[in-house]
Each structure stands twice: as C-alpha cells, then as structure tokens.
Amino acid sequence: GENVEQHPSTLSVQEGDSAVIKCTYSDSASNYFPWYKQELGKGPQLIIDIRSNVGEKKDQRIAVTLNKTAKHFSLHITETQPEDSAVYFCAATLGAGGTSYGKLTFGQGTILTVHP
Amino acid sequence: SAVISQKPSRDICQRGTSLTIQCQVDSQVTMMFWYRQQPGQSLTLIATANQGSEATYESGFVIDKFPISRPNLTFSTLTVSNMSPEDSSIYLCSVGGGTSRETQYFGPGTRLLVL
Numbered sequence: 001g002e003n004v005e006q007h008p009s010t011l012s013v014q015e016g017d018s019a020v021i022k023c024t025y026s027d028s029a030s031n032y033f034p035w036y037k038q039e040l041g042k043g044p045q046l047i048i049d050i051r052s053n054v055g056e057k058k059d060q061r062i063a064v065t066l067n068k069t070a071k072h073f074s075l076h077i078t079e080t081q082p083e084d085s086a087v088y089f090c091a092a093t094l095g096a097g098g099t100s101y102g103k104l105t106f107g108q109g110t111i112l113t114v115h116p
Numbered sequence: 117s118a119v120i121s122q123k124p125s126r127d128i129c130q131r132g133t134s135l136t137i138q139c140q141v142d143s144q145v146t147m148m149f150w151y152r153q154q155p156g157q158s159l160t161l162i163a164t165a166n167q168g169s170e171a172t173y174e175s176g177f178v179i180d181k182f183p184i185s186r187p188n189l190t191f192s193t194l195t196v197s198n199m200s201p202e203d204s205s206i207y208l209c210s211v212g213g214g215t216s217r218e219t220q221y222f223g224p225g226t227r228l229l230v231l
Contacts, residue, residue, distance in 0.1 A: 032218040043208055043222040044159070046117075051218075089158060093218060103174075104149075104220060106158045 002027040004092050006107025013080050014115050021110045023090035024072040030092040033073045034104070035064060038087045047088075048075070080114045087111050118143050118211050120223035128229045129199055136195045137226045139209035144189035147212040149220065150182070154205045165192040165209075199230045 003026040013019050025033075031052035036044035050057045050064045050073065057064050061080075066073040077084055090107040119142040129135050139148065148165040163171040163184055171184035186192040196203050206227050212220040 034219065036222070041227075043120075043224045046219065046221060049219065103161055103164075104159075106160075108158050 002030055002092055002094075002103075002105040004090060004105050004107040006090050006110060008110060009108065010111045010113070012113045012115065015080060015082060017080055019077045019080050019084070019112055019114075021075045021088055021090070021112070022072060023074070023092075023107045024070075025092040025105075026071070027092070027094070028068075028071060029094055032093050033064070033066060034091050035062075035075050036089045036091065038089065038109075040086075044089060077112075080112075082114050082116050085112055085114045117221045118145060120209065120211060120221060122207075122209060122223040122226050124226060125224065126227040126229075128231060131200050131230055133199055134195055134197045135199065135228060136193050137207050137209075137228075139192045139194070139223055141190045141211050145211040146189070147220075148186060148192045149210045149212070150184060150192070150194045151208045151210060151222075152205045153208060153225070159208065162194070162207075165194075196228065199228075201230045204228055204230045 006023045034049035035047050037047045038044045048059050048062050048064050050066050061078050063076045088110045091104040093104050121140045123138045150162040151159045152162050153159045161174050162177045162182055163173040165171050165184050165186040167186045181197055183195045206225045208222050208225045210220040210222045
C-alpha cells in the first residue's frame with residue numbers, strides 16, 4: 001500500500017518568514033495530494049490540494065509543488081503569521097475510479113510554530 | 117464545502133463499555149469515512165461507510181469492534197465496542213465525492229478517553 005513520509009516533524013519560524021514542509025510517497029499511481037491544517041481541538045481543514053497533472057498550485061500565501069518523477073510534494077507558506085501555527089498533514093490517494101478511492105494515506109504531521 | 121457535525125464532541129468512558137458516535141452532514145454525500153487519530157499521531161482510516169450495505173474495513177479494524185451504520189446519504193454512526201484505554205483517540209468522520217470526487221472534508225472530531 002501507499003506510504004507517506006513527512007518532514008520535518010516540528011518547524012519553528014519567525015513571523016514573516018517562509019515555511020516549507022516536504023512529503024514523499026511510495027506509490028507512483030497516487031494522483032491526488034491534499035494538505036490539511038489541524039488546530040488544537042479541531043478537525044483537519046483542507047487548505048490546498050494538487051493533482052498529478054499539475055506541477056504547482058498557489059492560493060494567496062500558500063503553494064504546493066509536486067515532482068512526480070521524484071515522488072515528492074511540498075507545502076510552502078510565505079509571510080507566516082502567528083495564526084498559521086498548527087499541525088499540518090500531507091496525504092496521498094489514488095483518487096477517483098480506483099478500488100482505493102477515498103483511502104487517504106497521511107503523513108506523520110508537522111507542528112508549525114510561528115513566533116511573533 | 118459540506119457542513120459536518122459530530123456528537124458527542126468528547127466523552128470519558130469506562131473500560132468494557134461502548135460508545136456510538138454520530139456524524140451528520142448538511143447535504144447528501146456519496147462517500148463517508150471514519151478515521152482514528154491516536155494522541156499526538158496522524159490519521160488512520162478505519163472504514164468506508166457505504167450507504168445501504170456493510171462498511172468496508174481497513175486492515176487491522178474489524179466490524180465487531182467498530183460497527184458502522186449508514187442509513188442514508190447524510191448520516192453515519194461509528195460504535196467503539198468493549199472499550200479499553202488503547203481506544204482513547206480522536207474519531208473523525210469525513211465526507212467526499214462532491215464536485216471534486218477525491219476531495220475530503222472532515223468533521224470536528226470526537227475526543228474519547230477510556231479509563
């Protein structure tokens with residue numbers, strides 16, 4: 001089955017700096033890669049996603065890049081703010097149409113702390 | 117995205133008892149899933165809740181321990197049976213299969229502590 005590795009496990013930055021979280025996946029058939037933000041006491045919130053036919057996607061201060069050849073994808077947060085502090089999870093799945101549809105495999109999570 | 121609610125939001129239970137967690141969505145959805153998040157850990161898929169048929173369980177999870185119901189396209193329940201302290205976790209439902217079929221949205225979770 002799919003295996004997703006996420007690094008780093010913790011990340012501490014100063015407000016205004018950039019933060020980068022990296023994930024690698026094992027199954028070359030995976031084609032959908034979402035990122036979730038989980039604040040304390042809440043469920044994971046989808047913040048951005050990317051499909052295998054796209055190399056990069058941006059949404060304001062966040063962006064995701066995908067390298068299919070190397071089987072890794074990254075989350076980039078620019079101009080970080082204290083409210084960006086949370087646990088971030090990457091995930092991978094085979095996507096619609098396959099028998100593994102909906103089976104998100106998650107990375108281990110990254111605790112991001114943004115210091116004012 | 118769909119609005120998802122879960123009941124209860126948290127509970128403290130005694131070992132050997134069972135707890136049923138409810139997941140309600142404000143619109144009809146094709147896919148509903150149940151995940152477990154152990155303390156300080158990542159999310160692990162327990163099962164896919166199938167409307168009108170038995171749930172599909174992942175390796176390591178069995179129906180006797182985690183019976184699931186899905187009577188319609190907006191509601192599902194997960195029961196944690198014969199609980200032990202190792203069952204202390206956050207249980208999350210998610211929904212998918214909307215306009216973007218792969219995209220999943222999560223509920224707020226149920227925080228369970230078993231003593």
